[in-house]
Amino acid sequence: MTAPHPTFEVLPRDLSAYRQGNTGIDYVHRFDSGQPGPHVLVNALTHGNEICGMVAATHLLDSGVRPVKGVLTISFSNVAAYESFDIERPFDSRQLVHNMNRIWSAEMLDGSEDSPELRRARELRAVVDAADHVLDIHSTSQDVQPFWVYPAYARNAAVAVALGLPPVHLVMPQGLGSGTPLIQYGRHGVDGDGPQTALVVECGQHFAQSAADLATAVAHDFIAHFGLIAPREDRQPPAPQRRFELLQTHMVHTKEFRFERPLVGFETFAKDELIATDGERRIVSPCDGCTVFMPTRDAIVGREAVYLTRPLG
Numbered sequence: 001m002t003a004p005h006p007t008f009e010v011l012p013r014d015l016s017a018y019r020q021g022n023t024g025i026d027y028v029h030r031f032d033s034g035q036p037g038p039h040v041l042v043n044a045l046t047h048g049n050e051i052c053g054m055v056a057a058t059h060l061l062d063s064g065v066r067p068v069k070g071v072l073t074i075s076f077s078n079v080a081a082y083e084s085f086d087i088e089r090p091f092d093s094r095q096l097v098h099n100m101n102r103i104w105s106a107e108m109l110d111g112s113e114d115s116p117e118l119r120r121a122r123e124l125r126a127v128v129d130a131a132d133h134v135l136d137i138h139s140t141s142q143d144v145q146p147f148w149v150y151p152a153y154a155r156n157a158a159v160a161v162a163l164g165l166p167p168v169h170l171v172m173p174q175g176l177g178s179g180t181p182l183i184q185y186g187r188h189g190v191d192g193d194g195p196q197t198a199l200v201v202e203c204g205q206h207f208a209q210s211a212a213d214l215a216t217a218v219a220h221d222f223i224a225h226f227g228l229i230a231p232r233e234d235r236q237p238p239a240p241q242r243r244f245e246l247l248q249t250h251m252v253h254t255k256e257f258r259f260e261r262p263l264v265g266f267e268t269f270a271k272d273e274l275i276a277t278d279g280e281r282r283i284v285s286p287c288d289g290c291t292v293f294m295p296t297r298d299a300i301v302g303r304e305a306v307y308l309t310r311p312l313g
Contacts, residue, residue, distance in 0.1 A: 005090065006143075009209040010051050012085045015076060018061060027076040028127055029061060037070025038195075038226050041131035042219050044074075046101045046138065046182060048081025048093040052203045052215035053137030059216050060223075067228035075127055080116045090207065091141060091298065099303070101136075102179025104128075128185055133159075134198040135222040136182050137215050141297040143205040144265040146214055150199045151175070151184055152245070159197045163221050164238025166201065166214070170246060170293055170309060177249030178304050202294075244293070244309040247286055252296065252305045254279035263295035263306070276305065286310075 021029040042060065044053030057074050066072070076082075078100045085093040097115035109122055128134065138149075147168035150156035160169055175184060183189075183198035201218050204211035217232065224231045257278045261267075269275055269285035275292065276283040286308060293307040 006205060006207050008087065008090075008207045010055060010207050010212045011087070012051060012054070012082060013058075015054070015058075015079060015082070018058065018076065019079075023073075023127070025123055025127065027079055028073065028124070029075070030071060030073045031066050032071045033067040033069050033228070035069040037067070037228065038132040039071040039073065039130055040067075040223055040226050040228055041073045041075065041128065041134045042223065043134065043136045043182065044076050045079060045082050046077045046136055047095065047099075048078045048083075049085060049090060049206055050094075050137070050139040051206055052139045052208075052211040054082070055212035056137055056215035056219040060219060065220075065223070065229060067223070070226065070228050072223060072228055073127060073131060075124065077124060078117060078120060080120070099179065101138075101181045102176075104182050104185035105180035108180070128182065132196050133222070133226055134183060134188060135219060136198070136200045137203065137219065138200050139203045139206045139208075139211045139215075140265070140294060141206060142264040142295070143208065146204045146211070147202050147293075148199055149183075149202060150197075151189065153191050155195065156197050156199055159222075159225060160199055161238070161241055163218065163225060164241070165218060165221065165236070166203075167239040167241050169241065169243040170307070171243060171312070172246045174246070177246070178251060243312040244291055245312050246293075246307055246309050247290070248308040250276070250278075250283050250305045250308070252278065252299045252301050252303055253281060255299075255301060257296075257299040257301075257305060259295060259306075263292055265293055265295060267292050275308070278305070283308075 044057040081096050098117040100117040146166035148160045149170045152171040152173040188198035203214040259276045260274045269290045271288045273285045291309045295306045
């Protein structure tokens with residue numbers, strides 16, 4: 001059963017004025033302070049219908065945010081998917097062919113497959129390679145509490161905790177389990193002593209004004225954390241933090257996929273409790289207190305069905 005349309009508080013706007021940046025790559029803008037410091041990348045529209053990142057990125061550009069040290073790059077990724085938006089089918093513009101947040105492996109980027117997303121990722125590869133710190137702005141199909149997502153490296157956790165907003169963390173000790181996301185590309189996907197960090201912020205429902213507002217605040221906070229700009233004057237003290245560890249990623253295998261009960265995210269299950277059926281497959285909770293993240297809104301074969309986590313102390 002297809003879920004009803006969401007409430008539209010924020011919709012796409014024309015981005016043609018941002019196409020010509022200053023890097024030779026469309027929709028990529030770079031500002032070099034001329035002073036020593038880190039290179040921070042704020043990336044929007046990895047998925048074409050995740051509007052909050054567009055709002056944050058255009059705000060940074062329109063308000064003239066410039067670094068006092070280091071380098072700031074602001075990019076819009078999957079603009080082709082974004083431009084395909086149809087208000088009657090608002091979730092279809094997530095991607096044209098490939099999920100652009102699952103193709104950041106050498107195998108995919110150096111392989112023979114072709115798609116608009118792969119061509120764009122190959123074009124953006126040097127942009128990501130150059131960045132020390134990456135913030136990839138996303139949103140969710142369901143209206144749930146915002147959260148961070150990052151590989152379970154101490155360097156990522158330290159930044160997310162320091163920023164404090166949002167106060168929920170989804171950490172990935174073994175990766176995402178369904179492809180390679182941008183934040184696991186290259187040197188950001190390996191453990192070690194390097195200072196580089198890469199985080200996804202999931203800001204809330206795609207078309208909610210609150211998601212756009214949060215994305216804008218987090219983008220500012222992320223840049224300020226590394227000393228490129230001044231902190232926000234209205235920034236609030238961090239709230240108590242909650243952390244969850246990704247245990248399993250389940251894909252949709254058949255058109256018969258069904259959740260045992262309606263889910264939007266953050267519901268909990270007891271050990272061995274049935275979560276979903278997928279043809280003859282049964283998806284059950286691996287532990288007591290299992291918390292679901294990002295249950296699919298519309299089950300599509302070959303895409304993610306649900307992420308199963310456990311709370312961390």
